[in-house]
Amino acid sequence: MKPDAAIAVVRELRGHGHETYLVGGCVRDMVMGIEPADYDVATSALPEQIMKIFPRTEGIGAQFGVVLVIYQGHPFEVATFRSDEAYIDGRRPSRVVFTDAKQDVLRRDFTINGLLYDPIEKRVIDFVHGQEDIQAKLVRAIGDPRARFEEDKLRVLRAVRFGAKLGYTIEPATWEAVRAMASSIHQVSSERIRKELLRILTEGQAARGFHMLESSGLRAEILPEIEFTDHLQRCLAMLQPGIERDFAMGVLLHETPLSQVRDVVERLKFSRAEMHHIVALVENFPQFYKVRKMSISSLKRFFRLVRFENHLELARLHGVAAGEKLEEYGYACRKHQEWTEADIAPKPLISGEDLIALGFEPGPRFKEILTRVEDEQLEGQLVDHTQALHFVRRHYGDSKS
Amino acid sequence: MKAVGALLLILNLNTATVKELETLPGVGPVLAKRIVEFRLKKGGYKRVEELLAIPGISERKWKAIREKVEVK
Secondary structure, eight states: OOHHHOOOHHHHHHHHTTEEETTHHHHHHHHHHHHSSOOOOESHHHHHHHHHHHHSSEEGGGGGTTTEEEETEEEEEEEEEEOOOEETTEEEEEOOOOOHHOOOOOOOSSGGGGEEEETTTTTOOOOHHHHHHHHHTTOBBSSSSHHHHHHHHTTHHHHHHHHHHHHHHHHHHHHHHHHHTTGGGSSSSSHHHHHHHHHHSSSSSSHHHHHHHHTTTTHHHHTTOOOOOHHHHHHTOOOOOOHHHHHHHHHHHHTSSSSHOOOOOOOOOOOOOHHHHHHHHHHHHHHHHHGGOOOOHHHHHHSSSHHHHHHHHHHHHHHHHTTOHHHHHHHHHHHHHHHHHHSOOOOOOHHHHHHHHOOOOOOOOHHHHHHHHHHHHHHOOOHHHHHHHHHHHHOOSSSTT | OOHHHHHHEEEEETTTTHHHHHHHOOOOOHHHHHHHHHHHHSSSSSSSGGGGTTTTTOOOHHHGGGGGEEEE
């Protein structure tokens, strides 16, 4: 997103006499020459003053001094300069004190995220040598790494995410603290762990991220079920940025035993739909080795899996990573393209009512008969209603039987 | 029982489809499409309050839907 609206927000606050800067990831991106996805603003204005200046606002953490400002059709997080007092439960500060820009920067996690930018003077304000670390491609905690990670244990995972995604190295003292504190990650809620994990998987450089998770000991803490093999690393290396989250999890877990896959998705509290899809991906993956032996009807039923293109893609990733010839994948792809939706899931030729009309008593046999008719239809043996009725009479004979 | 289940369903703004979003009070096909387009443009919602930036979501509409959506 272009910075124009963000600059206008800064200008507006400045106009009311409040010291104001762009802050955080957006400044890092601008220094790196990347267009930021969104912009955060830090200001000396207090939340109630921010809310008075802008017509459209929503207090999103008013006690922490954060206000969401809607300006020119874009949302901006505008936060009052603050320093955090002692943290309770390893995440929430017990009390925030509104202070100045420098103190606000010093409470942040990494130097590369601790830059301020004055868009009016076009000047970067750097209290933490963040620009040097961007040059040197280093993720370095601001101040004492252990103290920073004590404040919020999730930061150990964030260090890995930034290192992976940006292609940076984690500075030695910071890395030492990540390793030393890997086991404290359990003090963080599973929702926050899941979110961070998914970002590592889906924002690019997932293989690099997992390599770092493995060597820091974090993988063993948060995903003890998986084995981080060379094969898995090759699979993760093929995940493109922006890939669907549940698909990425399916790739990550595709060689993990199914019962443990269930443990993982439950522990990380995925939504029902996501759990379903992840488990289905892992569960059905071995079927690809049988596709050439499947009957037409079985193969068509296989293709009915929800978001089948994800199942296909997993088979492809696995095959490429394993150096296989992709014969089964190729076969499945050809068939999947060859058949239309109506071929794979055609309208039933007959229904239960037809069976009743033929004089059958409703019961468990109905399903058996209807499935058999559908098989024949999928195989192309039966093409219309009349044929289907004949078939039922011929094979299931007298309705009384 | 089924109806109660449906009412309690919370939509994740980052994964909900246009069809699902249309089940929100005051959200029709046009607005639902805008919510999805905004998500694509931004690369995902960071918080539900960002919906306020979408033309057509008034304070009143916002109050009616805020308990029915989440960002995960």
